[in-house]
Every structure is written in structure tokens, then in C-alpha cells.
Amino acid sequence: MNTMRFALIYPPFYHKKFNENLPTTDDEFGLFPHIGFGWVSAMAKRAGWDVRLFEAACMKVPYEQVLAEVQAYNPDLLGFAGHATQTFRDMLVWARRFKRDMRLPVVVGGYECKAYPYEIFEHECFDYLCVGEAVTFVEPFLRAFEKGTDYDKVPDLLYRENGNVKRTFDAPHVPYTEHPFPDRSIFPNDAFYSMVSQRKNFTIGMSEVGCPYPCTFCSMRHTGFEGRTAEQLVDELENCVNDHGIHEIDFFDPIMLFDRQRILDFAAEVKRRKPDIIWSCRARVDNLSFHRSDRGPDEELIEALAESGCRRIFFGIESGDEQVLKNVKKARSRTT
């Protein structure tokens, strides 16, 4: 059988449409890889498929040229990512155009598809929708797609049969420590940057998934915490440096510093192996003080972060008013 081809398409992202109150960021906001496609690619390759990403935000060419390149690739399946509210409309426009111009099956996944699966599946440009994780979905889905049958055996799938929308069963949970690294070979890694990044190549990563905190306004609340081990994190850093020339990584997970001992172990492992890479992360302000009874700065942790290459921490500061923080359940606390 000929190798099946999977074209992943990432449309340009017109941030000006929703960022008009942040004119200073404008064009310099940055270009980031949609790292979820890295896991899609890793799992599709395990299934024996060829994968190519068409990163139109980096290509900076019009739709017609991207279409020509995708047509030249001659794929069997098109993939789109519904991963963020602010990019969804642009993605939908391109998914409709590609459906019209190539008449190929289209699959969509991502965080928005978990949150609003049926609403998104009302758009008929999508033939299949993943409501779960690429790691458990992609391989069984592609096997069913090759056969053109047995879609009911694919976990986390929305599809249509005889005019009816069907939702299959939930995938079994696979711990984050067992997920592969995202396949960064599909990305134009030299094209990415953020407005505050310092080195190239630049990428993003996920050191953990979930957040155990209860903040009332946040879709991540009460989603647990699963972190990669210190050794796995440094393995991934070495993979970034050695295989992709990456020297800066921004960890996008919501609360990287939540497990203090994991970060101290990570810093010690970085010190031992010395990968040539700097990094940044997201955290709560109290992650830097919560183990101390006097709530003072956690100097041991802060020094370990700096020594291991941490150059920036993005804090979520919703309010300076303690009562407001209490009202939205973001007051200082461990997890309650």
C-alpha cells in the first residue's frame, strides 16, 4: 500500500482583530509553533503515515499559494487545530476554503474541540472531530480511516453516519510521563520567536498538564497536575538543542513551578548535563513563596531557576486586591 499522507494546516493568525487594545504588541507579538501538531505528527508517524505541516503564519504567502503547495503534496487527509478562541475564526475560514477547493476529508482537534465539540461539528467542513488527546486518538483514527470503517472503535471521535452525529467512547487515560515528545521536525523552527525571546531557534513546550487550583474564571481549574520527570524534561531540552538547533524554550503549561521538588530536581539535572538552552515558564506568584511559613521569597528555588537557565516567569496577576482574589478563589493558597 502507498504511504498515506496527512497535511496539517495552520492558517495565519490575524491578532490585530482582537488585540486592538494592545497596539504596542501588534506585529511584534511573536510567532509560536502550534505544539499540539507535534503530538499529532508523532502519533501519525507511528501509524506509518507521512506528515507535512503547512505553516502559513510563517510562510507569509496568500491562501492560493498554500493551496498549491498542499495540492502538490497530494494528501489523503487534511488536519486543522481548534486550539484557541482567538484563532478559531481564522482557522474556520481556511478549513472551509480547503474543503471547497480540495474536497478531501478534514479532521479537527484541539482544546476548543474538547470544550465545544458539537457546536464546532455543526460546521460541515469538518468530517471528523477529536474530543480528546492526540496521543490516544490519532493512531486508531488513522487505522480506521485507512479501512474506511470501524470508526466506532476509535476513542474520542465525533463523526457522521447516515446523517446522524455519533460520539464514541472516552479514551483510557495515558499519564503525561508516557506521552512521546512532540515531533518538532515538522516545524520551521528558525521562524519562531516571541516579542521577549532572546535566542534562536525558539520553541514552546509543556512540562506538565493541568492545574489543581480552583480559580472560578479559568477553564483550567481543577484539572489536576501531571508533570514530566526532571530527567524527561532535560531529555527533551537535549533533543531540542541537538536535533533542532533550539536554544530557547517557553513552557506554556499553566503552573510549571507547582511541584517545587520536581523543579529543584530539574535544575540539578540541567546543571549536570548543561544543555545549551534558556527557558521561561508560567506560574502563580505564590509558587515562589508557598513553602515558607513567613511567605517570604523562596530563595533556594529562585536561585536554582536562574542557574538552570530560567530567564523569565510570566505571572497571572488578576488583581492587587486580596478580597477580589478571594472572591475568584485565587487568594494565596496551596490548592484550595
Ligand code: SF4
Ligand atoms: S492558577 Fe492559573 S491556571 Fe490554575 S486555575 Fe488559577 S488561573 Fe487557571
